[in-house]
Amino acid sequence: MTTIAIPQGMPQYGDVPRFDVEKVRADFPILGREVNGHPMVYLDSGNTSQKPQQVIDTMREHFERHNANVARSVHQLGTEATEAYEGARAKVAAFINAATPDEVVFTKNATEAINIVAYAMSNAGPGSSFNIGPGDEIVISEMEHHSNIVPWQLLCERTGATLRWFGVTDAGRLDLSPLEELVNERTKLVSYALVSNTLGTINPTSAITTRAREVGALVMLDASQAVPHIPVDVADLDVDFIAFTGHKMCGPTGIGVLWGRHELLAAMPPVLGGGSMIETVTLERSTFAPPPARFEAGTPPIAEAIGLGAAVDYLTSVGMEAIRWHEKELTTYALDALATVPGLRIFGPTTPVGRGGTISFDLNGVHPHDVGQILDSVGVEVRVGHHCARPICVRYGVPAMTRASFYLYTTVGEVDALVRGLEQVRRVFG
CATH class of the missing domain: 3.40.640.10 (Type I PLP-dependent aspartate aminotransferase-like (Major domain))
Incomplete structure (x- = not known):
């Protein structure tokens, strides 16, 4: 099995080495494909993660x-x-x-x-x-x-x-x-x-x-x-x-x-x-x-x-502590970025403390299925529906939610692509 070498002098999450996310992404063949003519942004790892070449x-x-x-x-x-x-x-x-x-x-x-x-x-x-x-x-x-x-x-x-x-x-x-x-x-x-x-x-x-x-x-x-x-x-x-x-x-x-x-x-x-x-x-x-x-x-x-x-x-080989801190940084960035989208409501903790890299949200006036279809048209893959957790949708008074979920191969640029896609949704629905 090929292991991921962490270069000498690599920045740290405290005492935890930071891995090279682009090197990680190179291990996942599917991440290089396009969807509807756009580079694929896969934000559905909470449902199914992608597989590295080593597993294949x-x-x-x-x-x-x-x-x-x-x-x-x-x-x-x-x-x-x-x-x-x-x-x-x-x-x-x-x-x-x-x-x-x-x-x-x-x-x-x-x-x-x-x-x-x-x-x-x-x-x-x-x-x-x-x-x-x-x-x-x-x-x-x-x-x-x-x-x-x-x-x-x-x-x-x-x-x-x-x-x-x-x-x-x-x-x-x-x-x-x-x-x-x-x-x-x-x-x-x-x-x-x-x-x-x-x-x-x-x-x-x-x-x-x-x-x-x-x-x-x-x-x-x-x-x-x-x-x-x-x-x-x-x-x-x-x-x-x-x-x-x-x-x-x-x-x-x-x-x-x-x-x-x-x-x-x-x-x-x-x-x-x-x-x-x-x-x-x-x-x-x-x-x-x-x-x-x-x-x-x-x-x-x-x-x-x-x-x-x-x-x-x-x-x-990547390191579970490093994965945890990578996702914590991504989640912190994503919570701040999504807060700039008018009419967007986040379900669950709105701070990165005591939460993982799964963010479910509602865009006021737009059904999650419509959100998901427009995001897919620009290559952003998210999950929509009740996520096999319908009681929590009932708890928050919505029929469904849109969910973006991150993993070790997710980048800040992909979070930015999600926000741009949501701006496209808002333009389509006025």
Whole structure:
């Protein structure tokens, strides 16, 4: 894998080396293309990030030279594929500071990771710490992605439990004032976004985890918008589960991660049954493998996991602290620049403190779909809609939002292009 060298004497973010964004951009082939005759300005990384050549090459090499199934073969190709697959698991574990690679379960995406925990809870029998039923409660927040709302709604429908949630302040922060009332002795699990996919808010953890420990509740974080952008240390977070996805962190689609404390994964019942997740099988009954295999039934996304491992290598070579500070500077610049656009309303924190590089906004009198189409006509690619977070749109009284989301390859010039595009929108709509 090619690493990114930080030149001697390069400016610093405090003690963090600043990477060369143009050198980073050169690793992403797609960033050189045009859209509608304009240089492409890709501001939709919160939805799907672009892929560096290093990830593309790693996956191509796997298919060309090492393609075989894992854990089922003693032949050379099977051994190579298994070593690469398990090597990717070890890379991910190190990336988030897991205690052991066995705490990393490969899934299809973050949605599947969250559903595994939800279905494991409904599969748990009496006496299990995961058992849930009438009188028990699950707590989420108003700013969640649908993937961290719907699974818990379905769990409550299956079991008779009750779903409750934290509200969101006008400034886009979690309202923790009812923390002690919301998280109580009936609470089985609290699940919320570490970073909001719509508001960009970086949510606090210590107060919630402390309260959860007091009442014996588990804590899960949707870290899909966190792991790609900021250093995430599961030991430091002191939570029980996190979920994230590969395609937002320079990796391929079709691969995600459920991290859980090993003792909890070992106590969780399986969700999918089939090959690879078993210990023994008879016609009368089966016993199950220890985690992570217990939750990886069938042929896994092998090439995708290997691609995720290459993405972890790439992000590590750039430096997650450097990525965080690059995005913080971009966000500071973008918040100031967007504030100059008449009639533009930003949702979420309007200062760069405690927020990431995702900015959702409304342009007065113009539907977000129209905003997105005109921006696309000048090569600026943003996201429009409710961003799979419709309750937050309802909270702020809008049918949809326009969202610009930044990443390590985003430049100040691209923020300027966004502002020029919005000026074009205003000219078209008067």
